[in-house]
Amino acid sequence: MVTAMKNFLKFKTGESPDVRKFGEEYYLREAKIWRPFRIGGVFSIAIALPLALASILHDNWMYGDGIAAKECTGNDRPYSTQWPLGFRGGMWDTCFQMDNTSVPPICIEDSVQRWQKAVIGLMIFSASFGFIASILAVCGVCTSPLPKKIYYFHSAGEIFLVCAISTGAALIIYPVAMESNNSSSAHQYGPGYGLGWGSAFFFLAAAFCMSLDDLMMDSSLVLVLLVVTPLCLADNSxxxxxxxxxxxxxxxxxxxxxxxxxxxxxxxxxxxxxxxxxxxxxxxxxxxxxxxxxxxxxxxxxxxxxxxxxxxxxxxxxxxxxxxxxxxxxxxxxxxxLSFDSQVVPTVVDADGTKYNYNEVMMKSILFYEAQRSGKLPPTNRIPWRGDSALTDHGDNGEDLTGGWYDAGDHIKFGFPMASSTTLLAWGLLEYKDAYEHSGQLENMYDCIRWPLEWMLKCHTGPNELYVQVGDGGPDHGYWGRPEDMTMARPAYKITANRPGSDIAAEYAAAFAVSHLVFKEKDPEFAEKLLTHSKQLYDFAVHHKARYTDSVNQAAAYYRSDKYEDELTWGAAWLFRVTNDTKYLNWAEQYYITANMAFMALLAADVGIHPDQYRQWARSQIGYALGDTGRSFVVGFGTNPPQRPHHRSSSCPSRPSPCSFADQQQPGPNPHTLYGALVGGPNGQDQYTDDRKDYVSNEVACDYNAGFQSAVAGMVMV
Structure with missing residues (x-):
């Protein structure tokens, strides 16, 4: 069965919920054949199959007395003389068999017989596949290789679940057919029908007992049993x-x-x-x-x-x-x-007839941001090779600073590019909401930008206090491994009235302001919270002017700020749009962001500034990224995409295998596909090499994707 195969392969990768939760303990405890649930499964099988067979062969699924026989046939003759003992019928009978007579009446119509055939077919199907599942369970008991043992047990459990559902369906269909021809007060369901329900119950018990154990009592197993996903993977196992x-x-x-x-x-x-x-x-x-x-x-x-x-x-x-x-x-x-990718990405149909499937690009770009998540991941996490990480990130006074995005291929949380990326993504959603709705990504996009917003709100711990970075570049860049396995100290850095940072405070304010507009209708309470923090942060920025990298030296080597006036203008412009307060208008001057000019070109075209010229230029820029040169620069999309992005977690094999700089140096593709990530791209001579060690051309980053994704959303609406 496909689901069982997928469950088995998930077991092998260490990605299934039970293995990830309980680690190596799972392997050793699963090796025991006679687990309590296994014993229960064998007991249930031993009862279910005989009950199913007895039910199929039993000649009494429905019965009644003489009065019932009269009501069934519509015969006015005294029932006591014609049908003294009443009637009964088995599942196979085309009419009820009358006791003490050789001339049974024809009291079931042809239409009802078709229902009967469905019942018979379902019951035989259940018994047959129950027998197959029993053989698989025996194979699980007799085999010694542990993965095969688990495969047999879980396959049997899945098939038993199908048997239980099939039997239950048959037992529901049968009375529906009969009630149309017999008064419910004139008959009763006999032992054969009851045996059928007994077999359904024990099939269900066998399903859970063969699939569950005391390490897997969570709802995730039920989902694994019920969801069937095609899977075709080959590896060296x-x-x-x-x-x-x-x-x-x-x-x-x-x-x-x-x-x-x-x-x-x-x-x-x-x-x-x-x-x-x-x-x-x-x-x-x-x-x-x-x-x-x-x-x-x-x-x-x-x-x-x-x-x-x-x-x-x-x-x-x-x-x-x-x-x-x-x-x-x-x-x-x-x-x-442990080196193959267990992530399955849904196919996105291109119904727009464009050269590139922009809907697919948007979906995969959002997946990239989900792969960058830090903190405790939600139950809806769609990246199977990512888990909870950096759960001890905190401020100087113990403030909770978990969450947010890892900046790029490393594991530092830089507030400046995170706020800028959030602003551009939220702006793109605000302007091109119809594109996200058209592509089926609207809810995913709301979820995408809310993740960094929640972290930035945590960082604003006082009117004039804002955390702007978690993690130190030196120790972080000296570590090549998964974020889930980090053990180095992760200090947090903040700006205050005494050590200000107008640029980053205003950037946070801009992100909160535009996101207020995005969430104003969807979540008014959250939107008002964003606006309150936006106003406070902008006041902090204008009353305590300085570049944040002069106050937080640890950020200077990575995201140095040359001046703060542009961010003050940027934040004021958004606050004026939100509040219509002229004090913000006085700060707002002409602004632009050079790093994401394709997005800006589309916005300019949308407001009537050289629309044809700018749209064509934006299309050429997006086309260049998606494959116009003969190769794509977006991981997991298009022709000849990058396979070796400079990105730690996707370059690591599946757990529990360790990860180190040896994995950075290995020349093969990353074990996990970092779907949707836009790499740095060609150098000034238009040359590009897919080399994991090249952090200039092949690193990915949240701010790379921000304007790119918003521009793609704009292309959907062109």
């Missing part, structure tokens, strides 16, 4: 035996050799199952994460410098140890490839 075994004086040595045939291996784990207890394990390519209590199962994860194996070569896990007794050890290793 395989079960291999221990070979080249050599034993001496209670010691052993052997090899697990896996040929690498499906692309480079970038991270692996091995679940090694021995036939006898082993101790004093010695090996040099991995880290022993867990050992079962009986010393028969070992969970081994590659060391940071031993996870990459080239296609065409082989992974060789040489292992040794000690055993007791006369039985020599044998073993199998379920080696799991």
């Amino acid at each position: 395989a079960t291999v035996p221990m070979t080249k075994t050599h034993t001496w004086s209670g010691n052993f040595e052997g090899h697990f050799i896996l040929p690498i045939t499906h692309g480079d291996l970038i991270g692996w784990e091995a679940i090694i199952t021995f036939n006898v207890p082993v101790t004093d394990i010695q090996q040099y390519v991995g880290t022993v994460k867990r050992t079962s209590s009986d010393n028969k199962i070992i969970l081994l994860v590659n060391k940071a410098d031993k996870g990459i194996v080239k296609q065409g070569s082989s992974l060789d896990i040489q292992i040794g140890g000690h055993y007791t007794g006369s039985t020599e050890p044998t073993a199998t290793a379920d080696i799991v490839d």
Whole structure:
């Protein structure tokens, strides 16, 4: 079954909710055959199948007395003389069989027989597939490789769920058909019908028992069981035996050799199952994460410098140890490839007939921002290789500073570009809301910009106090790994009346002001909160003038501000548009943002400034990014897109494999596709190389995508 295969592959990647939540403990506890729920599953199967068979063969699904027979046939003859004992009918009967007579009446019409055929078909379907599921469950009990065991159990559970639904449908259809021909007061449902409900109940019990255990009692499993998604993935995962075994004086040595045939291996784990207890394990390519209590199962994860194996070569896990007794050890290793991408992105149909599917670009650009999220991710997280991160980010007095976006390919949260990006995205939504609605991305876009807004609100901890950065560039750039695994200190930096920053305070104010307009109808309370903070921050900016990088030196090397007047004008312009207060008009002068000129060109065209010229120029800029040169510069979109963006988390294999600078250096594609990310692009000579180490041409950033995405939204409406 497709869903079970997907669940199995999610288990392998470490991306399924149960594995991500409980880690290696899951593997070791799942290895036990006779878990409490497994016992319940076997018991339920043993009852469900006989009940289903008995129900199908039973000759009494409905019955009645003599009065019922009269009401059924419409015969006026005394029921006591013609039908003294009444009638009964099985599921297969085309008419009710009358007791004590050889001439049963024809009391079921042809239309009802069609209902009966549906009931019969559903019941036989349930029994047949219940038998198949039982075989899978037996295979799960008998097999030893752990991933296969889980695959068999969960496949059986899914099929039993289908059987329960099918049986229930049959038992609902049957009385619907019969009620049209028989008075509900004139008959009753017999033992055969009751046996059917019994089989449905035990099929359902078997479904949950074969799929659930005490580590998976959450609603995510129900979703996995009910949602069927096509999946076609190939990787290097395989079960291999221990070979080249050599034993001496209670010691052993052997090899697990896996040929690498499906692309480079970038991270692996091995679940090694021995036939006898082993101790004093010695090996040099991995880290022993867990050992079962009986010393028969070992969970081994590659060391940071031993996870990459080239296609065409082989992974060789040489292992040794000690055993007791006369039985020599044998073993199998379920080696799991942690280097493939488990994310499935929906197909977006291009109904507009444009050269590029702008609706797809918008959808994937929003996914990029979701991949940049910091903090505790919501249940709606659509990026399977991302998890909760930086949950201890806090201010000087313990203020909660979790959330927001990681700036680029690193894990610093820079307030200046985050506020600017939010402003441009919100402005694009304000101007081109119809485009987001047309593409089916409106709700995702609201959710997209709300994420940084919530963080920026947290950062405004007082009228004249604003946190503007979390994380230090030095230690952060010295770390190549997942944000979920960060352990370095993450200091927070703020501006105050004594150490001001007019530019960044005004940029926050602008983001809040334009977002007030975006959320004014959707969430009035949130919109008013944004406006209140916008006014306070702008007052802070104009009354305490300074460049923020003069107050926060840690930001100067990355996002230095040359002057603050342009941000003061920018913030004032938006506040004037929101409030119509002339004090803001006095600050508002001509403004522009050079980094996102395609978006600006479309806005200029929309208000009548050289519309044809600017629209054509904007179209050429977007076309250049999407593939006019023969290659796309947007990850996961178009022809020959970047596969090696300078981006830490997408370059790491799936957990629990470690991630290090070795993953930055490996020449293959990133294990995870960073959909929608716009890379830096060609140099001044129009040259580009898809090189992960090139942080100029191949890094991604939130501000790169902001104007780009808004411009694409504008193209939808051209």
